[in-house]
Amino acid sequence: MPGEPRPDAALGLDGVPHTGEGISPDGHLIEPQAEDFRSASLVPRDPNWFKNAVFYEALVRAFSDADGDGTGDLRGLASRLDYLEWLGIDCLWLPPFYASPLRDGGYDISDFRAVLPEFGSVEDFVYLLDEAHRRGIRVVTDLVLNHTSDAHPWFQQSRRDPDGPYGDFYVWSDDDQRYADARIIFVDTETSNWTYDPVRGQFYWHRFFSHQPDLNYENPEVQEAMLEVLRFWLDLGIDGFRLDAVPYLFEEEGTNCENLPRTHEFLKRCRKVVDDEYPGRVLLAEANQWPADVVAYFGDDAIGGDECHMAFHFPLMPRIFMAVRRESRFPISEILSQTPEIPSGCQWGIFLRNHDELTLEMVTDDERDYMYTEYAKDPRMKANIGIRRRLAPLLENDRNQQELFTAMLLSLPGSPVLYYGDEIGMGDNIWLGDRDAVRTPMQWTPDRNAGFSQCDPNRIYLPAISDPVYGYQAINVEAQLNNSSSLLSWTRRMIEVRKQHPAFGLGSFTELGSSNPSVLAFLRRLASDEGTEDIVVCVNNLSRFPQPVELDLSEHQGCAPVELTGGVQFPTVGELPYLLTLPGHGFYWFQIVRTVDDGEAR
Amino acid sequence: MSEVPEPSELVSGLVAGLPGWLPNQRWFAGKDRPVLAVRPLRSTVLHDGDPLLVHVMVEVEQQDRREPYQLLVGDRHELPDHLRSSWIGPGYEASADSDATAPLLDLIAGNSRVDTLVFETEPGVQLETGLRARPITSEQSNTSLVFGHQYILKLFRRLTPGPNPDLVRHRALHAVGCEHIAEPLGSITGELAGQPTTLGMLQPFVADAVDGWAMATTSVRDLMAEADLHADEVGGDFAAEAHRLGHAVGAVHSDLDRALGHEQLGPERLAGVVAAMQRRLDAVLTSVPELGAYEAELRAAFDKAVDAEESITVQHVHGDLHLGQVLRTVSGWLLIDFEGEPAAPAEDRVALHSPLRDVAGMLRSFDYAAHQLLVGQPEDHQLARRAMEWSRRNRDAFCDGYAEVATRSVGDPRGHATLLRAFELDKAVYEVAYEHANRPEWLTVPLSSIARITTEGDHQ
Known part of the structure; x- marks a missing residue:
């Protein structure tokens, strides 16, 4: 078709391998293949690694800039892996770094097989992966299955050539009346789930923005093409994917087009590819719904789960904040009691903060009930109602509360996900607007640009935080590394303690009720194959005031709690309820240890 | 205590000790005037062994007032230290003795009858048995035992002939599917003044409330x-x-x-x-x-x-509603203790x-x-x-x-x-x-x- 633009014209990827560089005689786009690149070495295989891993979310753009252009990149990130290893991180989670017009934070992917040039190249990614794996750190990234950017060469071909190989890659219709029961997610921006394309002369379906056409999963070739995308990255050595917006893959007339059985069927296919071809790699579902509904994305309970290995537990996070504001454990107790058992091969991901997030102003119950309604809605609605602040400023920079929150994150059921910078108590810049407020450069040193980049400070993608309290001169990794009482050193120590006790990751969870509503106490328990048990008791004072609590530890009569950070043995558990006192916002982690006759812990 | 007396001897010795012992019990409602006499009404051996467990109903006479109370009395060859404070002489108040009270749950679970005491589950209820009991220390006018983490048995201390309004109202509420009570699971009934009288009520224990x-x-x-x-x-x-x-x-x-x-x-x-x-x-x-x-x-x-x-x-x-009579659980609020104001006369509590x-x-x-x-x-x-x-x-x-x-x-x-x-x-x-x-x-x-x-x- 002479005179027409090339399908890859919108990508801006000239000079690097990308989709649509050429077209085969039968009309198929030439796409980069994994064999074209070196692949990374792997971490020794452990099928359950994700169940007790500590995750760390880092934004490539914000972490470290190697080439001095003012924007973080994959090489820069790789140069900071020693830090993450020192901190005790097991897995790095990277939000999308694919080629993208960046109209939706990189979730609008224009080429699944190329890296956004400002972040580097596929080779750079393999280098990062290799370096991470050498340190025992795994890497997962986001993958959007539901849609592509409208700049994706697939879409460009689909709109121009309805009869070509990509003609049915998207959901086209002559009118905009089908699937009328599907709600519109971005009500602020979109008026319909259908948009008219003047090139093809038809409407296309999109659950999110109109520049993000939905892929047509009815078409077996789309399913195959997306499985090939998974294989591409898995072949390069990636350890897993966080699957974005999974509930919407299929459409069906007369339904709300969410969570349809065929969507689950496709996830099972993805899982089978992972299990058969790449055992030990994981799929993590992003389904921002109530835990009871999210459980469906773990798949068949009877066989330990056959869809996603992990899913984020979304409602827990705001309730941790609410419970501390309320000085009452009930917001946390309630949501945990409503959280069903998950299949044996699965794990929750839990977090306090991440790059985009729900409002934390849910401290009255009216608002909490409102939250119930909100959670029934869409995963990405949260962007429309989100207040994005970092942990430290949310807690008014109160060190005790930061420690209490982190201690709960590291001890509640699920694998914890830390958000970059929170380990040093970084602040945010609300004047940047809420999207960028929590995405400022990682603060490494008190030097220029916080040690993030050597560039001219005017060139940096976002200015480093520079206010007197949270500014990089005061809050940075270098200063805290040299201070054994810093938040960073404390966080590292707690991660280390967590790793010494597999019950934190793998153990059962039992809340220990007490008559004090301000104290959240629970017991984690794991039986080993050798017949021993790892029993950990965590006691958290959600109140700013000192509190007593009497715990029913009668099951462990004769045993002694040993405090985990210092190893101090507490009095032996007797016939009566076990009395503890906690300072305001204080917490304890104990291991329950049998004592021999002389009362010494064994 | 090398010799354990026969249950009948135990009870007759016990009533002599009670006038001095009763006024020191938190649940005793007659602290305002001296106890003149305590007479045994009926005693029933619930477990004949070591420890021995006897259910005793007595009548306490105080000036113009005669009121019935129930006691659990135990005896052992060796009294453990933690039970010394329960000593009446002879025998001890057994509600704090986990070994002695364990049979109570099993009797209810087995729908047993011992002498005139009727232990029964509510219709359709199956209970787990063999659980150890511990007393709840916060109780004011009655005594409650928690079995394992599952059940709580409330023993009414001062008795009123006839069904207790607490049980009657719980049953009625449960029958209409009320969500704000703990379900009644079982009961103990005895005979007092010729009437079947509620002695105890079993409910699920809400541990995290x-x-x-x-x-x-x-x-x-x-x-x-x-x-x-x-x-x-x-x-x-x-x-x-x-x-x-x-x-x-x-x-x-x-x-x-x-x-x-x-x-x-x-x-x-x-x-x-x-x-x-x-x-x-x-x-x-x-x-x-x-x-x-x-x-x-x-x-x-x-x-x-x-x-x-x-x-x-x-x-x-409810009859005596205040913030101490409601429990916040993870699924919402429960009301407990529907027996009316403890100090009020019996007719007022059922009215x-x-x-x-x-x-x-x-x-x-x-x-x-x-x-x-x-x-x-x-x-x-x-x-x-x-x-x-x-x-x-x-x-x-x-x-x-x-x-x-x-x-x-x-x-x-x-x-x-x-x-x-x-x-x-x-x-x-x-x-x-x-x-x-x-x-x-x-x-x-x-x-x-x-x-x-x-x-x-x-x-x-």
């Missing part, structure tokens, strides 16, 4: 720590909980009405209700002179209530009352929770205002929640302002007497409430 008083005072503490924030601005705001609590109480009243019906009382009977309030006032005035300053206003408020309503609806109610009496009890309790941190502290105008703010906000939220599901005859309790105020004042008069006798430094709490309610005019 917190009582309403602890919840409310946590919120008040939070408010008092914020000098510059109002009650609706602090993170620890309780209004949403108070609203749901009101909803729970309203639902229980509706369910009791649905299950057990109601009666409509005409003006005469209403006058009788008010006359009882006046009589209580008469009695308290003689012992607490501080109350005299409010006598005229109190009498006027009571008198006004006689004409305030054409008739009142009475039904089964029908206006649901507004329960509402008034809870409203008074909010007032107490709001002011409890101020007791014994130097006067602080700012904190006193905060306390009032908290009390008003949560009393209103409670009434809002209540009105959502109340019976049609009651609706929004604030719609019966005059009668509700009379019930509240009556309760406050009772509190005056109680505080005067037990905690004089708290006397200002009900007295200042009375001052406020009688000067504020209509209910606020």
Whole structure:
């Protein structure tokens, strides 16, 4: 078709391998293949690694800039892996770094097989992966299955050539009346789930923005093409994917087009590819719904789960904040009691903060009930109602509360996900607007640009935080590394303690009720194959005031709690309820240890 | 104790020791006058072994009063140290002995009959057995044992011939599917004065529950720590909980009405209700002179209530509702202990009352929770205002929640302002007497409430 633009014209990827560089005689786009690149070495295989891993979310753009252009990149990130290893991180989670017009934070992917040039190249990614794996750190990234950017060469071909190989890659219709029961997610921006394309002369379906056409999963070739995308990255050595917006893959007339059985069927296919071809790699579902509904994305309970290995537990996070504001454990107790058992091969991901997030102003119950309604809605609605602040400023920079929150994150059921910078108590810049407020450069040193980049400070993608309290001169990794009482050193120590006790990751969870509503106490328990048990008791004072609590530890009569950070043995558990006192916002982690006759812990 | 006496010897020796022992028991209701004699009514060996467990009913004579009580008596070859404080001589009070009380659950689970004692499960209930028991230490007028983490068995201490209203009301509420009670699972019945009499009730134990008083005072503490924030601005705001609590109480009243019906009382009977309030006032005035300053206003408020309503609806109610009688669980609020005011005569505890009496009890309790941190502290105008703010906000939220599901005859309790105020004042008069006798430094709490309610005019 002479005179027409090339399908890859919108990508801006000239000079690097990308989709649509050429077209085969039968009309198929030439796409980069994994064999074209070196692949990374792997971490020794452990099928359950994700169940007790500590995750760390880092934004490539914000972490470290190697080439001095003012924007973080994959090489820069790789140069900071020693830090993450020192901190005790097991897995790095990277939000999308694919080629993208960046109209939706990189979730609008224009080429699944190329890296956004400002972040580097596929080779750079393999280098990062290799370096991470050498340190025992795994890497997962986001993958959007539901849609592509409208700049994706697939879409460009689909709109121009309805009869070509990509003609049915998207959901086209002559009118905009089908699937009328599907709600519109971005009500602020979109008026319909259908948009008219003047090139093809038809409407296309999109659950999110109109520049993000939905892929047509009815078409077996789309399913195959997306499985090939998974294989591409898995072949390069990636350890897993966080699957974005999974509930919407299929459409069906007369339904709300969410969570349809065929969507689950496709996830099972993805899982089978992972299990058969790449055992030990994981799929993590992003389904921002109530835990009871999210459980469906773990798949068949009877066989330990056959869809996603992990899913984020979304409602827990705001309730941790609410419970501390309320000085009452009930917001946390309630949501945990409503959280069903998950299949044996699965794990929750839990977090306090991440790059985009729900409002934390849910401290009255009216608002909490409102939250119930909100959670029934869409995963990405949260962007429309989100207040994005970092942990430290949310807690008014109160060190005790930061420690209490982190201690709960590291001890509640699920694998914890830390958000970059929170380990040093970084602040945010609300004047940047809420999207960028929590995405400022990682603060490494008190030097220029916080040690993030050597560039001219005017060139940096976002200015480093520079206010007197949270500014990089005061809050940075270098200063805290040299201070054994810093938040960073404390966080590292707690991660280390967590790793010494597999019950934190793998153990059962039992809340220990007490008559004090301000104290959240629970017991984690794991039986080993050798017949021993790892029993950990965590006691958290959600109140700013000192509190007593009497715990029913009668099951462990004769045993002694040993405090985990210092190893101090507490009095032996007797016939009566076990009395503890906690300072305001204080917490304890104990291991329950049998004592021999002389009362010494064994 | 090398020789364990025969059960009959044990009991006859025991009754001799009881007059000295009983007045020191928290649950003993007759501490106001000396015990003249204790007579055995019936004793039943529940477990013949070591430890021995005997169920004993005795009659306690005190001046003009003769009241029956139940005891669990144990005996052992060797008494462990932790049971020494339970020693009566001979024998010991066995409710604190986990080894001795274990058979009680098994007897209920097995629907057993021992002599005249009937142990039974509620229809369709299957119980787990073989669990160890421990006593709950917070109980006031009865004794409760927790089995494992699953069940709680309440043993009524002072007995009234006939079925206990606590069990009757729990059964009725459960039958209509009430969500705000712990399901009755089983019971123990004995014979007293020729009538089958409830001795105990088994329910699921809600291990992670917190009582309403602890919840409310946590919120008040939070408010008092914020000098510059109002009650609706602090993170620890309780209004949403108070609203749901009101909803729970309203639902229980509706369910009791649905299950057990109601009666409509005409003006005469209403006058009788008010006359009882006046009589209580008469009695308290003689012992607490501080109350005299409010006598005229109190009498006027009571008198006004006689004409305030054409008739009142009475039904089964809780009877002694306050924040300590409600439990916050992870699934919402539960009401416990439906046996009425422990100090009230038996006929009053089974009688029908206006649901507004329960509402008034809870409203008074909010007032107490709001002011409890101020007791014994130097006067602080700012904190006193905060306390009032908290009390008003949560009393209103409670009434809002209540009105959502109340019976049609009651609706929004604030719609019966005059009668509700009379019930509240009556309760406050009772509190005056109680505080005067037990905690004089708290006397200002009900007295200042009375001052406020009688000067504020209509209910606020």
